Amino acid sequence: MAGELAGRLEPIVAEAVRGAGFDLDALDVQQAGRRKLVKVVVDGDDGVGLDEVAEISRAVSAVLDAHEHLIAGAYTLEVTSPGVDRPLTKPRHWRRAKYRLARVSPHEGAEFVGRVGHAGEDSVRMLVDSAIRDVDYRTVAKAVLEIEFKQPPTADLKLLEDDACGMINNAETESKEESE
Structure with a gap:
């Protein structure tokens, strides 16, 4: 269920992240009690700063709210950048x-x-x-x-x-x- 939801949300979230000038590295949706946890991992050529994470959070939150029928309930949004241990895959x-x-x-x-x-x-x-x-x-x-x-x-x-x-x-x- 969560993987299917992430698949439906990915193009919407990716567009919002691209609009802020960054790349969507990963999107994960997990059930956390009654809420869903939507974890968005973003990256950019020059890294991602805290102000930029806040900007991306606002943009992603706005598109998730506009597509609330997909999430069907309360959610917590977590936007982060990849850690130093992220594998080099692309x-x-x-x-x-x-x-x-x-x-x-x-x-x-x-x-x-x-x-x-x-x-x-x-x-x-x-x-x-x-x-x-x-x-x-x-x-x-x-x-x-x-x-x-x-x-x-x-x-x-x-x-x-x-x-x-x-x-x-x-x-x-x-x-x-x-x-x-």
Whole structure:
């Protein structure tokens, strides 16, 4: 029942969240006594601040009130941002994790830790053991961010930045060659 309700509410809530300039990461509806708990997890390229959470809460609350026939009763709305332990499951998660350390468990092979570089639609470039490595999302069983208490080494950031410039130049060259 709650999963079905979440499925009906998701497009409505996603539109309200997009209208505020953010992405809906997850929507969950649970029965909590006589009320329903509607939990909305949102994210943005620059994170989500408290003022923005309040703005999103007002927008989502307004659309839920306008569609009260779907909820059919009292509800509690909880709007939050993803925690640092959120898995990297979509290309946008990887893009937002640029320059951060991630622990990757591939479907096959050994787990590794690397610094996230350019993230495309199908793969991400990572700096692993001082070498650039392309990681296809389909090969990743699980990936999570590692918590760092100090700034990343400048040399690592420079390698990733230089690699990103090389990728852009290579893509432009390939595009020109294809059009000729």
